[in-house]
Amino acid sequence: MKLADNKATLSFSNGAPSVDMPVYQGSVGPDVIDIRKLYAQTGMFTYDPGFLSTASCQSAITYIDGDKGELLYRGYPIEQLAVNCDFMETCHLLLYGNLPNAAGKAEFTKRVSNHTMVNEQMQFFLRGFRRDAHPMAIMTGLVGALSAFYHDSIDINNPEHREVSAIRLIAKMPTLVAMAYKYSAGQPYMYPKNNLSYAGNFMHMMFATPCEEYKVNPVIERALDRIFILHADHEQNASTSTVRLCGSSGTNPFAAIAAGVACLWGPAHGGANEACLNMLEDIQRMGGVSKVGEFMNQVKDKNSNVKLMGFGHRVYKNYDPRAKLMQETCKEVLVALGLENDPLFKLAMALEKIALEDDYFVQRKLYPNVDFYSGIVQRAIGIPVSLFTAIFALARTVGWIAQLNEMIGDPEYKIGRPRQLFTGSEKRDVLPIAQR
Ligand code: ACO
Numbered sequence: 001m002k003l004a005d006n007k008a009t010l011s012f013s014n015g016a017p018s019v020d021m022p023v024y025q026g027s028v029g030p031d032v033i034d035i036r037k038l039y040a041q042t043g044m045f046t047y048d049p050g051f052l053s054t055a056s057c058q059s060a061i062t063y064i065d066g067d068k069g070e071l072l073y074r075g076y077p078i079e080q081l082a083v084n085c086d087f088m089e090t091c092h093l094l095l096y097g098n099l100p101n102a103a104g105k106a107e108f109t110k111r112v113s114n115h116t117m118v119n120e121q122m123q124f125f126l127r128g129f130r131r132d133a134h135p136m137a138i139m140t141g142l143v144g145a146l147s148a149f150y151h152d153s154i155d156i157n158n159p160e161h162r163e164v165s166a167i168r169l170i171a172k173m174p175t176l177v178a179m180a181y182k183y184s185a186g187q188p189y190m191y192p193k194n195n196l197s198y199a200g201n202f203m204h205m206m207f208a209t210p211c212e213e214y215k216v217n218p219v220i221e222r223a224l225d226r227i228f229i230l231h232a233d234h235e236q237n238a239s240t241s242t243v244r245l246c247g248s249s250g251t252n253p254f255a256a257i258a259a260g261v262a263c264l265w266g267p268a269h270g271g272a273n274e275a276c277l278n279m280l281e282d283i284q285r286m287g288g289v290s291k292v293g294e295f296m297n298q299v300k301d302k303n304s305n306v307k308l309m310g311f312g313h314r315v316y317k318n319y320d321p322r323a324k325l326m327q328e329t330c331k332e333v334l335v336a337l338g339l340e341n342d343p344l345f346k347l348a349m350a351l352e353k354i355a356l357e358d359d360y361f362v363q364r365k366l367y368p369n370v371d372f373y374s375g376i377v378q379r380a381i382g383i384p385v386s387l388f389t390a391i392f393a394l395a396r397t398v399g400w401i402a403q404l405n406e407m408i409g410d411p412e413y414k415i416g417r418p419r420q421l422f423t424g425s426e427k428r429d430v431l432p433i434a435q436r
Contacts (some may be wrong), residue, residue, distance in 0.1 A: 001026060001058050008033045010224065016042070032112050047420040055236075057244065058410070061094060061402055062235040069318035069367075072235060074098070082325050087198050087228040087395075088112065091170055094233050094402040109198075115171035116201065117194035118179070119149040126183055135390040136265040139179040144258035146172065154252035156408055160238040165253040166401040173394040175199070178205030181387055199225040202394075207382065219336035219380050223329045227377065230322040230370055231392050233399025241401040244407050245416040253404060260400045261393045267309070270396070273388040276310035277375035280344045281353075288343060289350045296351075306353060310372030312364075322370035330373045345376050353400060377426045 004023040019041045022034045031057045035046055048054045059092035063072045071078040074093050081090055085099065088109045092100045098163075099107055125145055129138050147154050148169070149274050153164040175192055182189050190205045203224065207213030208312040234240070242263040247256035264270035283295050298306040313320060334342050352368055355361045407413050 006030055010038075011064070012044075026058070029065070032226065039419075042047075042403060043372035046422070051236075051241075052246070056241060056416070057236065057407060058412070059235065059403065059406060061217055061240070061406060062233045062399070064235055064315050064322070065318070066313070066315035069316055069321050071321050071343045078321050079325065082226055082229050083275070085229070086190065087225050087232070090229045090232050091398045094398050095166060095405070100131055111167055111172045112198070113192075113194040114311055115168045116175055116194060118175050122149060122176075123179065123189060126179055127197070129183070130186055131186065131286040133184075133239075133346045135177070135180045135387050136261065136271075138183075139390050139393055140258055140262045141262050142180070143169075143173075144255060146258075147254035150254070154254065156247065156252060156256075156404075158198075162253065162405050166398075166405060167395050169253065169257055169401055173397045174202040175205060177387065177390045177394050178202060181206055181384070184384075197221060199228060205331050217336070219332060221396040223333045223377055223380065226325065226329050227391065227397040230325060231372075231395035232397070233402065236403075237269065238266075239396065240400055240403050243404050247404045247407060248413065248416040250415075253401065257397060257400050264393050264396065265389055270389045272309050272369070273371040273375045273392060274385055275383050276371050277344075277379060277388065279309045280347055280375070281350075284343060284347055289347055292347070292350050292354060295338065296354055296358065300358075302336065308351065308361075308366070310375075311355060311368055312366040313369045316367060316369065319367045320369040321373055326370055326373040326377065327368075330377045331375050339380055342376070342380065344379070345433070348376060350376050387413065405408050 001370060003011075003023045006023055008023055009020045010021065019038070021038065023029050023031050024034055031102070039045060046054070061074060061154075064070065073090065074097055076093065076099070078272065081093075085093075089099055091104055091112070092098070092108045122142065122145065126138065126142065129141070150165070150168055153161040153168065155161045179189050188210055189209070190220040192201050192206045193204050193292075194201070196204055196216060200221045203216050203221060214254050239260040243256045243260040246259035267275040283291055295306075296308075297299055298304045299308045309417075330345060334340050334345055339345075352372065353364065361367075374392075375385070375388055378391060379385065383391065
């Protein structure tokens, strides 16, 4: 980061001396005011619940311009990556900062493929879960458990360990998600097939059975690969910040990523794709497109607590570029599967049209986010609704690990430790129990 020519001056109305603070410039995006010495200089903290105005780190991985609706991975627009690259190239880009050439891609893909199996013992660990456990509960447990199975790569301060655990995590997540699915379906686990693509192998582990030959449908394979690319990273969102904060204590990479999985589960974050599809199914049960107006009135009623899931974003105040790409993919998949008249897709289009024209949404700059269409694609592919967020976790793993490794390599990194504005009781004495 570069020191700007100007500085920020903070003055106080009570006559306390003003303080100067340095301003830094990134390569693009807003400048930041460096407040690290503020407490030492003034005895005050800043107050910013939800990090509305706080940059928690410097990062060179992903850039979002929320007003323009722009998303760049290492400088490359998501629209170009989604069309010209596959997920393995995207992983290479996020992890190492550059798009590989053909030989580099082959070498990286081979390295990932070498780690797709999980320790055979993990299936016994999985067996401890109830068959109806939510896949995200299972994933939180399984990813955390990787540190017990792969303790030869858990030293976060060792670059080789970090590299091996990054590759292991990217390689094993599809296997774990598919195992969680097969376990709930009561079907045998399918071992990975390394001659298939990353997405194709995942489809094989999900949908093949030992009884029949399974052929990967290339349209679905491409759609899944695109879902993975679109979800691969999104700068300092809640789960990524969780991974960084968790990792900042020096814990092992598997534990830090498990924390990210747990955070992603929430309906305001990765759980929105599941919540969005459940919402569409509820409206469909109530009468479908004819009930959209009634549903929208509930959404706009402040007392109802009903939200239009898949709409709104902390950073995007314009169309989420991933939502546009996902809508395209959605159409392609539905056509390829002969589901062009899918009622949920029609319903989603009707909801989107109304919302984009409605004052409530226009004034608040609420647009569809990536989750608005991803659920419809996944459902069409045959992925159960409860597994949607686990697919998101699979794809986001590369972003989490790239961000974690970036943090560890940053000479300015410290254990994350926010401060607070205390509003509780002042010091008081404990009374003997009979007098309370
Ligand atoms: N439906 C209806 N109203 C909404 C929605 C929505 N989906 N999203 C925001 N609003 C309203 C809020 O009620 C608020 O209105 P007010 O100013 O009258 O009080 C205003 O828009 C601003 O919203 P905030 O909640 O303050 O925005 P914030 O940045 O804190 O929240 C969030 C962003 C959590 C994504 C929110 O828009 C939301 O809950 N959306 C639905 C869930 C969702 O789709 N999440 C996925 C996010 S993308 C991802 O993780 C991949």
